[in-house]
Amino acid sequence: MALIEMKRIYKVYNPGEESEVRALNGVSLSVEKGEFLAVLGTSGCGKSTMMNIMGCLDVPTAGEYLLGGTNVNELSDNQLARVRSRAIGFIFQGYNLIKDLTAIENVELPLIYRNIGRAKRHQLAKDALVAVGLEKRMHHRPSEMSGGQQQRVAIARAISTAPPIVMADEPTGNLDTHSSIEIMEMLSNLNKKGTTIILITHDIDTAEYAHRIIELRDGRIIRDHLQEQKAQKEAGQ
Amino acid sequence: MRLGQSFSMAIKSIKNNKGRSFLTMLGIIIGLAAVITLVTLVSGVKKQFMMSFETMGTNVVQVEYYQDQRDVSKEIYSKTLELSDLVQAYTPNLSTYETVKQKDKSINSCRILLGSEDYDVCSNYTIERGSMFTHSNVLNCDRVAVIGSKVRSDLFDFENPIGKTIRIKGERFTVVGLFEEKTGAGDYMNNVIVVPYTNNRFLMNSPAVSSFIIKAVDGDATNQVVTEMQEYMKELTGNDWGFWVYSENQYMDFYDEQLAMMSLVGGGIAGISLIVGGIGIMNIMLVSVTERTREIGIRKSIGARRIDIISQFLIEAGTISLLGGLIGIAIGSLLSLIFGRLLFQGTDMVLLPSMPLVLGAAAFSIFIGMFFGFYPANRASKLHPIEALRAE
Numbered sequence: 297m298a299l300i301e302m303k304r305i306y307k308v309y310n311p312g313e314e315s316e317v318r319a320l321n322g323v324s325l326s327v328e329k330g331e332f333l334a335v336l337g338t339s340g341c342g343k344s345t346m347m348n349i350m351g352c353l354d355v356p357t358a359g360e361y362l363l364g365g366t367n368v369n370e371l372s373d374n375q376l377a378r379v380r381s382r383a384i385g386f387i388f389q390g391y392n393l394i395k396d397l398t399a400i401e402n403v404e405l406p407l408i409y410r411n412i413g414r415a416k417r418h419q420l421a422k423d424a425l426v427a428v429g430l431e432k433r434m435h436h437r438p439s440e441m442s443g444g445q446q447q448r449v450a451i452a453r454a455i456s457t458a459p460p461i462v463m464a465d466e467p468t469g470n471l472d473t474h475s476s477i478e479i480m481e482m483l484s485n486l487n488k489k490g491t492t493i494i495l496i497t498h499d500i501d502t503a504e505y506a507h508r509i510i511e512l513r514d515g516r517i518i519r520d521h522l523q524e525q526k527a528q529k530e531a532g533q
Numbered sequence: 534m535r536l537g538q539s540f541s542m543a544i545k546s547i548k549n550n551k552g553r554s555f556l557t558m559l560g561i562i563i564g565l566a567a568v569i570t571l572v573t574l575v576s577g578v579k580k581q582f583m584m585s586f587e588t589m590g591t592n593v594v595q596v597e598y599y600q601d602q603r604d605v606s607k608e609i610y611s612k613t614l615e616l617s618d619l620v621q622a623y624t625p626n627l628s629t630y631e632t633v634k635q636k637d638k639s640i641n642s643c644r645i646l647l648g649s650e651d652y653d654v655c656s657n658y659t660i661e662r663g664s665m666f667t668h669s670n671v672l673n674c675d676r677v678a679v680i681g682s683k684v685r686s687d688l689f690d691f692e693n694p695i696g697k698t699i700r701i702k703g704e705r706f707t708v709v710g711l712f713e714e715k716t717g718a719g720d721y722m723n724n725v726i727v728v729p730y731t732n733n734r735f736l737m738n739s740p741a742v743s744s745f746i747i748k749a750v751d752g753d754a755t756n757q758v759v760t761e762m763q764e765y766m767k768e769l770t771g772n773d774w775g776f777w778v779y780s781e782n783q784y785m786d787f788y789d790e791q792l793a794m795m796s797l798v799g800g801g802i803a804g805i806s807l808i809v810g811g812i813g814i815m816n817i818m819l820v821s822v823t824e825r826t827r828e829i830g831i832r833k834s835i836g837a838r839r840i841d842i843i844s845q846f847l848i849e850a851g852t853i854s855l856l857g858g859l860i861g862i863a864i865g866s867l868l869s870l871i872f873g874r875l876l877f878q879g880t881d882m883v884l885l886p887s888m889p890l891v892l893g894a895a896a897f898s899i900f901i902g903m904f905f906g907f908y909p910a911n912r913a914s915k916l917h918p919i920e921a922l923r924a925e
Contacts, residue, residue, distance in 0.1 A: 353834055353918045374838045381836025392831045392922065396549050408538050409836040453835065 297365055298326035299492055300350060305359035307345050319345035321515035332487040334495040334506035342515040344465060347496045351384050351463045352376045381409050385454030389466035391446040393438040399425060400434040403453045410457060424452035428482060444475030451482055462486060465496045480505045543849035557817040558857030560810020561901060564803055565858050565894050569865025569886050570872065571799040575792055577873055577884045582788060592755045593781050594747040596762055600775030602741040609745050612765050619754040622651035625730040626746045629737055633726065634700040635688035643684060645701060647730040655746040663695040663710035666729055674731040679710035683723035702736060755780050811905035818850050818909035829913050830921025839914040846913050850906020851899045858898025862891055
């Protein structure tokens, strides 16, 4: 059974109105556990909408979405929140850290929502920050860190609960080349340890890190190919 | 989400917006300071009233006869004997002011009270030395007196006055007893001399004995004695206007009503102020929700449920309100202390709010915050994570 199974997914904003937008137009896709998938496309092609639905932040207008065999369409708001808390870690283009909280407090948040006790929570958050090389910045606020560091805090937050899936929406969009490489290598390493990665990007170079790239245009998948060479190269290493 | 975590996040958010949080609290601060001051002052006034009431004595019925200048003491006395189950003691109660002398010392205007051998019981005096005069002293119109503590100190310094004589209107009276000092009522109750009422012709220049005090056994008996005496006085005078019967208990009820009314009006005003304060909290929390829409989106995207968002904002509103409440309680206590000093000058009464009042006010402030914080909190919890994340 595929980890993610999308069957003819439609997402229509403002249906029936003049401003109607068909963001997704019958997308079908399945993603296996442990894949590194990049969703590539230009602005407005529907890739963020796709991530929102895959990440249980939004529900499709029509179609069926199964996550780990569960039909997400039938879940209540609170059940969706539970799925997000247990199964998915998010990394956003704008980092989306809470500005009043320190790095470690930001990383602890998803653990709080999972009702993990203070001591264990602190340890897990610390481990996650160490994993992204920010052990010396734990008590800094986002405003006291560079973009790359903030994105690393966001990665630490996404992986602190050890979710099976990490979804990254343009994670390098606001970063310089050096930081971008660092972030993408972190995601690759995460994937090597077994985490399924869904990467949303408009940048072909960034997408190259993935094993499988799907290309979206006008809400439809126009290409879906495995990076055979890369996979072989990595297998050979 | 755990309560402690929500609480520390609330404190953090308040710290980050100090000025705004203080302005939000202002309504609650004013409201609670007003409630605390008012309730404490009213209870202080009541306490003082009760103290002076205790000095006067409780369960006392006063009977006045002013149909004519008669001595009705025998009639009233027989009636009190009829009501012996209800009545503890009885005394006529006449008073006049005279100059009193003892050797070279004198008091210009001393209150002379004319009563029976039970005058002490009826007026709540306690004998410190000697005794009250006797029934036979009364029957024989004896010139004997029981003196108050002020009279003793003015005429005898600290000598033992028992057995000594004083002159009232030129006549010699032998001191047989000394009252204990009555506190809380000043000199008025201590600058007194009680003599048998049968001295009235000499001291009052009148045969009339028309004013009486009846001490009932308890509160219920007091009301019954009032009714019985009203009936009896109607019979005696043959009309509704030649007499007057009343009890301090009735007066206390009236006083209680007045205080309750004062509390109610003041409480109403303070209540309105608290509601306005609560609306202030609601307003600021709505602003806070709008400002923090993105934060709410982030929290939701990483797994916060509706209840987590609601509890976060509710605890924040409750904490702001509680902090305001605590400041209000502190200010209210200070105001009570200051007003108490001004109102009860010369007494040793210290006015501070009671512990139940403080705890109640603190709990109520949390309630106000939570009640008015619910709408914004609920609104925040309903935000769609995607739309919230898009907010700038």
